[in-house]
Amino acid sequence: MAENTVVYYGTGRRKNAVARVRIVPGTGKVTINKRDAAEYFGRQQLLDGALAPFKVTDTLGSFDVIALCDGGGISGQAGALRLGIARALLNAGDYRADLKRAGFLTRDARVVERKKFGLKKARRAPQFSKR
Incomplete structure (x- = not known):
């Protein structure tokens, strides 16, 4: 990255997952834990949900995303990424x-x-026996 590049930060959390997100004006490249987003999530549905803030604000393809996700599973990480991107977009514009x-x-x-x-679980009681 160049010295004078503008970077916007956002942090998202979901279940046990945390995503630290940086968005930079660019071409729409998404990198998560130094891997391509499609490769990282595996399912297109998760990636579409994570990038939904860009679709709502009509900024899809105008920012590069660099994210560090840890904790939880991939579904929770996708939700955390969505919140992190949304919070970073708040700093980027109106x-x-x-x-x-x-x-x-x-x-x-x-x-x-x-x-x-x-x-047995949070609400599951052991089987009841009358005798």
Whole structure:
């Protein structure tokens, strides 16, 4: 990268995944953990969901994405990447209204419920026997 290149930062979280995102004005190249995004996620559906903020703001292909994702699984990492990209776009331009309307600025607070003692899972009780 050149010395005077403008870089926008955003951090996204989803379940146990964290994505630290940098977006740079460019051609639309997406790199995650130094790998191509299509190769990293494997499924096009995950990649489309992660890049949805660009579609909403009509900026698809005008920014390069460099992201570091860790924790959780690929679905959680795709959600974290989506939030990180949306937050970085906030710094890049006047996109708040579009991103807010699409719901991309809200952190998905759903996480796995903990297992309770005396139960088999979070809510699954052991089989009941009358005798």
